[in-house]
Amino acid sequence: xxxxxxxxxxxxxxxxxxxxxxxxxxxxxxxxxxxxxxxxxxxxxxxxxxxxxxxxxxxxxxxxxxxxxxxxxxxxxxxxxxxxxxxxxxxxxxxxxxxxxxxxxxxxxxxxxxxxxxxxxxxxxxxxxxxxxxxxxxxxxxxxxxxxxxxxxxxxxxxxxxxxxxxxxxxxxxxxxxxxxxxxxxxxxxxxxxxxxxxxxxxxxxxxxxxxxxxxxxxxxxxxxxxxxxxxxxxxxxxxxxxxxxxxxxxxxxxxxxxxxxxxxxxxxxxxxxxxxxxxxxxxxxxxxxxxxxxxxxxxxxxxxxxxxxxxxxxxxxxxxxxxxxxxxxxxxxxxxxxxxxxxxxxxxxxxxxxxxxxxxxxxxxxxxxxxxxxxxxxxxxxxxxxxxxxxxxxxxxxxxxxxxxxxxxxxxxxxxxxxxxxxxxxxxxxxxxxxxxxxxxxxxxxxxxxxxxxxxxxxxxxxxxxxxxxxxxxxxxxxxxxxxxxxxxxxxxxxxxxxxxxxxxxxxxxxxxxxxxxxxxxxxxxxxxxxxxxxxxxxxxxxxxxxxxxxxxxxxxxxxxxxxxxxxxxxxxxxxxxxxxxxxxxxxxxxxxxxxxxxxxxxxxxxxxxxxxxxxxxxxxxxxxxxxxxxxxxxxxxx
Numbered sequence: 178x179x180x181x182x183x184x185x186x187x188x189x190x191x192x193x194x195x196x197x198x199x200x201x202x203x204x205x206x207x208x209x210x211x212x213x214x215x216x217x218x219x220x221x222x223x224x225x226x227x228x229x230x231x232x233x234x235x236x237x238x239x240x241x242x243x244x245x246x247x248x249x250x251x252x253x254x255x256x257x258x259x260x261x262x263x264x265x266x267x268x269x270x271x272x273x274x275x276x277x278x279x280x281x282x283x284x285x286x287x288x289x290x291x292x293x294x295x296x297x298x299x300x301x302x303x304x305x306x307x308x309x310x311x312x313x314x315x316x317x318x319x320x321x322x323x324x325x326x327x328x329x330x331x332x333x334x335x336x337x338x339x340x341x342x343x344x345x346x347x348x349x350x351x352x353x354x355x356x357x358x359x360x361x362x363x364x365x366x367x368x369x370x371x372x373x374x375x376x377x378x379x380x381x382x383x384x385x386x387x388x389x390x391x392x393x394x395x396x397x398x399x400x401x402x403x404x405x406x407x408x409x410x411x412x413x414x415x416x417x418x419x420x421x422x423x424x425x426x427x428x429x430x431x432x433x434x435x436x437x438x439x440x441x442x443x444x445x446x447x448x449x450x451x452x453x454x455x456x457x458x459x460x461x462x463x464x465x466x467x468x469x470x471x472x473x474x475x476x477x478x479x480x481x482x483x484x485x486x487x488x489x490x491x492x493x494x495x496x497x498x499x500x501x502x503x504x505x506x507x508x509x510x511x512x513x514x515x516x517x518x519x520x521x522x523x524x525x526x527x528x529x530x531x532x533x534x535x536x537x538x539x540x541x542x543x544x545x546x547x548x549x550x551x552x553x554x555x556x557x558x559x560x561x562x563x564x565x566x567x568x569x570x571x572x573x574x575x576x577x578x579x580x581x582x583x584x585x586x587x588x589x590x591x592x593x594x595x596x597x598x599x600x601x602x603x604x605x606x607x608x609x610x611x612x613x614x615x616x617x618x619x620x621x622x623x624x625x626x627x628x629x630x631x632x633x634x635x636x637x638x639x640x641x642x643x644x645x646x647x648x649x650x651x652x653x654x655x656x657x658x659x660x661x662x663x664x665x666x667x668x669x670x671x672x673x674x675x676x677x678x679x680x681x682x683x684x685x686x687x688x689x690x691x692x693x694x695x696x697x698x699x700x701x702x703x704x705x706x707x708x709x710x711x712x713x714x715x716x717x718x719x720x721x722x723x724x725x726x727x728x729x730x731x732x733x734x735x736x737x738x739x740x741x742x743x744x745x746x747x748x749x750x751x752x753x754x755x756x757x758x759x760x761x762x763x764x765x766x767x768x769x770x771x772x773x774x775x776x777x778x779x780x781x782x783x784x785x786x787x788x789x790x791x792x793x794x795x796x797x798x799x800x801x802x803x804x805x806x807x808x809x810x811x812x813x814x815x816x817x
Contacts, residue, residue, distance in 0.1 A: 191386035192379050192400035201247050202378040206370035208255050209234045210363055212262050219357045224293040226360065232289055234262040235373075236277075239285055242377040243393065244273025280395040280444040287440035288373050291412075294434060295361050295369075297420045365412075372408055376401075376442075395444040396504055399497045406497075410489040413438055414482050428460045431485075435459065435492070442496060447514060449506035455495070459488050512706070513713050516550055516803075525714040533767055533810055536715075540807050547805045552706050552773065554799025555696060591616060594695040598736075601698065605738045620691040627687060627740065683789045686779070690738060690745060693775060697736055697749045707771040707803055711753045714805070715769065721760050725752035725768060742790070745777040752808075768808040775801040 194202070212234055217226040237258070241250050250258065277285070379397045413434050421430050435456045436448055466484040496503065513522070521543065530536050540547060595613065603610040605626045613619035712722040739746040750772050754765035780793035792798075 191383050192397060193402075194375060194378060194382065198378050198382060199375065201251050202242070202374035203371055204251055205238045205242065205258070206367055206374045208258050209238055209262075209370050210367040211255075212259055213366065214360070214363055216262075217360060219360065220355045222358050223296045223360050227289055227293040231292065233265050234258075235285060235289065235370075237261045238374065239277065239281065239377060240273060242374060242381055243277075243281065247378075247381070278393060278395070279446075281393065283446040284376075284395070284441055284444040286446075287437055287444075288369070291434070291437045291441060292361065292366070292369055294420070294437060295365060295416055296359060368408065369412065372405060372412075373441075375405065396442070396500050398442040398493070399500050401442075401497070406490060406493045409438060409442075409493060410486055413489055414485050417485070418481060427464060431460050431463065432456050435489070439496065442493075443500060443504050443507060445504060445507040445511070447507055447511045449503065449510045451506055452503060455492070459492055463488055509709050513709065516552060517710070517713070518546065521546055522714070526717075533807075536767060537807055537810065540805075544806075550710060550803040550805070552801040552803055554801075591695060594698045595619070597698040598694065601735045603694070603736045603738070606740055610738075616691060616695070619694065620687055623691055623694075623738075624684070624687045627690075683782075683791045686745070686790055686792055689777065689792050690747075693747055693777065694736070694738070697747050697773070697775070705749075705751070705773075706801075707749075707751050707773055707805070708753065710803060711769050711771065711805060715755060715767075719758055720766065721756050721758050723754050723756060723760065723765075725754050740790075742779070742781070744779055745792075747775045747777070749773040767810075770806050770808055772804045773801050774804070775799070 209231075213226075213231050217230050221229075241247065241258075276282075376397060379400060380393055380395070383394050383397070384392075417431055417434055420434075421427055436452070439448060439452060439456070440446070463485055467481060528539070595615070598619070599612045605623065608626050608629075608631065610626065611622050613622055708722065708724065716722045735750050737746075737748040737750075739748070750770070753769045753771070755767050755769070756763065756765050776797075778793040778795055778798070779790045782789045782791055
């Protein structure tokens, strides 16, 4: 998925929280922590309380910071906030959108998951004993609680439970007697909430300082000071020490905690392969630094901190430096997991290809899958997952219009898309569209073709009786596979134009087509969905997927608009060559052709004596279909 460019220009000073902004974040964090601990069910497991009792107040505070009047909320005291906390159905009037953005929601869910992982549940111990009483390590409580003599940290930190004992509690063993469950400490919860609220407050400060856009800069780890990074590291380290008491738990627990924290700071739903590999290497390096024997029996918490903390600090510094690239890769991975069947994707990524013929045969067997890969609209954030509680935004025409306008009004996207359009050959029902330098110029050229006398004539079916008879016959060839581009003129189907009668295209439809062309252009070539899917399915460590540089021999346009009486179809064609690494002057091993098709449903309306064609919005508006086929290869007989 090609991510929209980030057009937010941020001055680093705007991302630095003032004393007042920090106090606001602290106030809201304390309100949530106090309310949660006062209202949780002491007999319910910690993770259950997090899901049922903490999610709603965190959602309320998230909206308040990102969209509300923070000063008024702070001045109103805790009563107004607690009223919202107590009412799960309360309507939050903060002037913001109906739902959180997808990435804001992802950040919140990752934060809640980290909170839930703060204490290991009974089920994680693989036994059914009641939860034991855990001693607390010496970390200074934020409310002035006692601390151990070994704690030299002057920062206010939450008390983190130490490793649980395997002994059974002295409470009654009767199954009928309710048992109080171990819950997160107030100090630790407040510390976690404080870091979370500071992140949100930093995002809000950047938005308030930018007069050109209201778009949120979701990832702000690049602006976090060293103190905040050290706090994140300390939370991970102490949670790790509290949840690990045997060798087999080390790698799994450490990777889980780091990846949850990564999802939160990057505000993404899924981590990419690069992040997973990076965390795996970090866990391996930690295991090498701490021997298994000392880890299980002899190593002290302080010794573990000495080895783990520097690795985590280095990792977060890596996130601060590479955040933009990592977010893009995570978004691509999210798209791929959504649109591709899990089992088939695993098969294509793990299969060993023996020859071109082997690839053609497998692609023929999976033709139904490869010809019908559904791509969601690029402007609808809620498509890949809920924006708030799984709702998904952009369901009404009003929301869709706003989303499309916002997407196509991005100055950076439009500039790049127009540049890409000028590189493409665009045809409208067979007529070549002149290159445009601006969006109004593009719409003008489109309008001239769509309402030309040639378009108003009945085009009829371009396939004559001879071609129909030829296509009906069973074709016998000496090709290794009948799968592939049967002919470039068929797959690059300029033959699909239908009768347009004497109808006139509505001005609004011209604008719609111009906007869709911008989106189609920005999502072709090396930066498009087709490239990422081909690379994911057929790329690998030993091969490189490269966009094909056309020789100009194919006359059909690389982007086609086919206007019919009931629909307008936009087809974007691309070719990708696969080379063995390192790429040199050698010929490609194989070539793949792709077509991304969007079908815009039309409706007819009568305006006087003229029939106007307008867009008809449906639930599938904006969805596209990607078809991937290997090029057509001829089997040459072996010479004897």
